[in-house]
Amino acid sequence: MRSRFPNKWLPYLLLLPTLALCAIFLYYPVIQTFRLSTYRAILMGLHRKYVGFENYVRLFTSSDYIHSLTITFIFAVGVVVLGLSISLAIALLANHKIRGARFYRLLLIWPYALSPAVAGSIWLFLLNPTAGVVNYFMKVLFGISPDWLTDGRLALLAVTIAAMWKNLGYNIVFFLAGLQNLPGEILEAAKVDGAGPWTTFWRVTFPLLSPTTFFLLIMNLIYAFFGGFGLIMVMTEGGPNKATNILIFNLYQDAFRFHKWGLAAAQSVILFIMVVALTLIQFRTTGRRVHYGGQ
Amino acid sequence: MVRRFLAVALALVFATGLALGQDKIKITFWHAMGGWRVPFIERMVQDFNLTHPWIEVTVEYKGSYTDTLNAALAAARAGAGPHVFHSFEVGTQLLVDSGIIVPLEDLIDKFNLIVPWEDYIDPVLNYYRIGGRLYCMPWNSSNPIVYYNKTIMDKLGIEVPRKPTYNDIYEISKKVVESGLAEYGITWPVHSWFFEQWMAEQGVDLVNNNNGRTGYATEINLLDPAAIRIVEWWKKLYDEGLWVSPGRSWSQARQIFVSGQSAMLISSTSDVTAMENAAVEQGFELGTAFLPVPDGIERHGVIIGGGALWVTKDHPDEELQAAAEFVVWMTQVAQTIRWHQGTGYFPIRKTALKALDMEGWFVRFPNYRTAFDQLIETQLITATQGALMGTFVEARSTILDAVEAVLAGEKGIEEALQEAKALIDQSLQDYKELVGG
Numbered sequence: 114m115r116s117r118f119p120n121k122w123l124p125y126l127l128l129l130p131t132l133a134l135c136a137i138f139l140y141y142p143v144i145q146t147f148r149l150s151t152y153r154a155i156l157m158g159l160h161r162k163y164v165g166f167e168n169y170v171r172l173f174t175s176s177d178y179i180h181s182l183t184i185t186f187i188f189a190v191g192v193v194v195l196g197l198s199i200s201l202a203i204a205l206l207a208n209h210k211i212r213g214a215r216f217y218r219l220l221l222i223w224p225y226a227l228s229p230a231v232a233g234s235i236w237l238f239l240l241n242p243t244a245g246v247v248n249y250f251m252k253v254l255f256g257i258s259p260d261w262l263t264d265g266r267l268a269l270l271a272v273t274i275a276a277m278w279k280n281l282g283y284n285i286v287f288f289l290a291g292l293q294n295l296p297g298e299i300l301e302a303a304k305v306d307g308a309g310p311w312t313t314f315w316r317v318t319f320p321l322l323s324p325t326t327f328f329l330l331i332m333n334l335i336y337a338f339f340g341g342f343g344l345i346m347v348m349t350e351g352g353p354n355k356a357t358n359i360l361i362f363n364l365y366q367d368a369f370r371f372h373k374w375g376l377a378a379a380q381s382v383i384l385f386i387m388v389v390a391l392t393l394i395q396f397r398t399t400g401r402r403v404h405y406g407g408q
Numbered sequence: 409m410v411r412r413f414l415a416v417a418l419a420l421v422f423a424t425g426l427a428l429g430q431d432k433i434k435i436t437f438w439h440a441m442g443g444w445r446v447p448f449i450e451r452m453v454q455d456f457n458l459t460h461p462w463i464e465v466t467v468e469y470k471g472s473y474t475d476t477l478n479a480a481l482a483a484a485r486a487g488a489g490p491h492v493f494h495s496f497e498v499g500t501q502l503l504v505d506s507g508i509i510v511p512l513e514d515l516i517d518k519f520n521l522i523v524p525w526e527d528y529i530d531p532v533l534n535y536y537r538i539g540g541r542l543y544c545m546p547w548n549s550s551n552p553i554v555y556y557n558k559t560i561m562d563k564l565g566i567e568v569p570r571k572p573t574y575n576d577i578y579e580i581s582k583k584v585v586e587s588g589l590a591e592y593g594i595t596w597p598v599h600s601w602f603f604e605q606w607m608a609e610q611g612v613d614l615v616n617n618n619n620g621r622t623g624y625a626t627e628i629n630l631l632d633p634a635a636i637r638i639v640e641w642w643k644k645l646y647d648e649g650l651w652v653s654p655g656r657s658w659s660q661a662r663q664i665f666v667s668g669q670s671a672m673l674i675s676s677t678s679d680v681t682a683m684e685n686a687a688v689e690q691g692f693e694l695g696t697a698f699l700p701v702p703d704g705i706e707r708h709g710v711i712i713g714g715g716a717l718w719v720t721k722d723h724p725d726e727e728l729q730a731a732a733e734f735v736v737w738m739t740q741v742a743q744t745i746r747w748h749q750g751t752g753y754f755p756i757r758k759t760a761l762k763a764l765d766m767e768g769w770f771v772r773f774p775n776y777r778t779a780f781d782q783l784i785e786t787q788l789i790t791a792t793q794g795a796l797m798g799t800f801v802e803a804r805s806t807i808l809d810a811v812e813a814v815l816a817g818e819k820g821i822e823e824a825l826q827e828a829k830a831l832i833d834q835s836l837q838d839y840k841e842l843v844g845g
Contacts, residue, residue, distance in 0.1 A: 156481060156506050160843050263655045354809050369474060371802035372502065
């Protein structure tokens with residue numbers, strides 16, 4: 114379809130404000146970050162020295178950074194896999210037409226409305242080794258009181274669960290919307306054909322829901338890479354002994370606490386490339402099997 | 409009629425307000441002390457403004473030390489730095505190299521301000537003297553002491569020595585735990601500050617080049633026997649269930665002690681007031697002692713911790729002068745007494761100490777005495793002057809990672825310290841190359 118603008122410059126003129134904003138707040142900082150990543154710099158770049166790819170070499174030869182990569186991978190897989198399956202299960206339940214359904218749905222979305230700082234503090238209270246509710250039940254039921262946040266492995270588990278929980282509401286909203294938009298006639302046809310609920314779900318509902326799932330997969334992945342920061346900051350500060358030091362926290366620490374700006378810039382470039390790559394891979398593979406209804 | 413009168417009156421008030429406002433020298437002050445200290449500091453600033461009608465200080469709480477430092481750096485580079493800001497002691501070298509500050513002593517000389525330096529407590533000023541020049545004004549100063557639950561100790565017939573050794577603490581903890589009167593002997597937050605203090609107590613510099621005082625530090629002394637002694641003792645206490653880990657949290661450590669789970673606590677002297685109050689609430693008697701030192705090692709004293717007030721450059725002279733006057737005023741005798749009584753931080757003036765003594769303050773709160781005596785008995789050597797490192801914050805984090813790895817049994821003491829040293833040395837050398845040429 115040909116453009117209907119009378120003047121061929123008009124569309125560009127109309128796009129100009131958006132492009133200007135993008136240029137100032139997105140493209141320029143991105144270019145600066147790439148540039149900074151080739152410098153050794155402190156104090157916001159007051160003292161700097163060109164070092165080429167030294168920052169990248171240092172990162173990939175540092176056992177701490179490799180450790181952080183591994184931790185991030187575990188964290189992201191946990192958040193995405195657990196988060197999507199649990200929220201889908203909850204969304205299916207919440208989709209039933211029962212009394213007060215709207216009220217339940219509202220409650221389910223609630224955690225998403227909390228700020229990471231508040232959510233982190235709530236988990237801190239829950240997991241407090243001596244005064245927390247979780248350990249109270251652990252003690253009553255199993256006679257143990259685990260050190261949730263001072264034991265490395267448990268701390269990683271705790272922040273993964275917290276981050277997953279925090280995003281549940283978001284996922285549930287989308288899954289619910291997806292479920293409610295499912296074509297009723299197909300579900301009915303399945304029923305008429307004698308498919309049980311299990312078969313209906315796997316053969317009909319789940320495939321039809323795939324655009325939503327795919328979208329959420331990407332959003333959750335991005336969330337796991339970048340959004341876990343607030344919770345980790347409040348709950349563990351990357352500790353104990355770097356056990357919850359995911360990439361984004363490591364970056365924050367290097368930039369804003371240790372003033373190693375070049376090294377931090379290199380890390381954000383790496384994160385950027387990773388998220389771009391993941392999204393591309395997903396579009397290529399999962400994307401092909403996604404069923405966009407009605408086309 | 410009334411309305412007209414009101415209008416005229418209002419106009420007059422506005423006019424005079426404007427006139428006065430225009431004459432005032434306006435300066436900004438950013439600090440990093442949250443909670444109830446925010447209104448406390450605001451009141452101090454208000455008093456300054458009242459007594460200095462030609463100056464108007466605007467005060468703002470900027471978040472943590474790190475946040476405040478970053479905000480000040482960014483603002484100063486954009487040409488809108490706060491005139492005065494508050495930073496922690498470990499940011500000292502970084503600020504000296506930042507190019508955004510002007511040494512306080514330069515300002516005082518330039519504007520001929522009269523400051524009775526001989527009345528200031530030496531170890532406090534010493535931390536911030538670099539190349540013989542005072543760079544900033546110490547403000548919230550403290551050091552670590554042992555707090556103990558005297559009620560428990562009395563029941564066990566234990567007399568906690570005023571100047572305990574590592575072994576004293578170990579033995580006392582053991583008796584406490586065996587008696588079952590408390591679950592643990594002692595606790596303190598997993599913080600590098602304590603490690604640094606114990607290095608100083610043993611008279612060992614934390615880094616080379618006289619603790620970074622005669623040149624940029626390039627190596628940290630983590631393989632010194634002094635460092636190993638500290639971690640060995642810490643590990644022993646932990647392995648035998650005598651020390652309990654509150655993680656890196658100061659409040660958690662205080663809570664463990666206050667709730668009676670631990671009979672002793674090592675924490676900052678700025679906690680004295682809070683601990684006194686908590687002890688009364690919980691119904692136990694509070695005792696204090698010096699920081700413990702390894703057995704058979706001479707006690708050299710503590711490093712002053714806390715924060716100081718810095719003045720940023722690139723302001724008109726009259727504003728710089730006002731900023732200097734404000735900073736000096738904050739450490740006037742009357743202000744330091746008020747500061748001490750309100751917050752628990754040291755009054756850094758000798759006259760303030762005398763005044764407090766005469767007022768009977770130390771009779772009422774003998775635990776403050778411990779804190780002062782420990783500071784005043786400190787020997788003036790580079791070890792207790794405190795280390796200067798441009799990468800101090802990072803070094804602290806690396807040291808803690810090593811300690812945590814040792815406590816968790818993931819690494820041996822020497823292995824962990826060796827690895828930490830390699831990381832810190834690399835950072836120190838990078839920093840020197842970048843800044844010191």
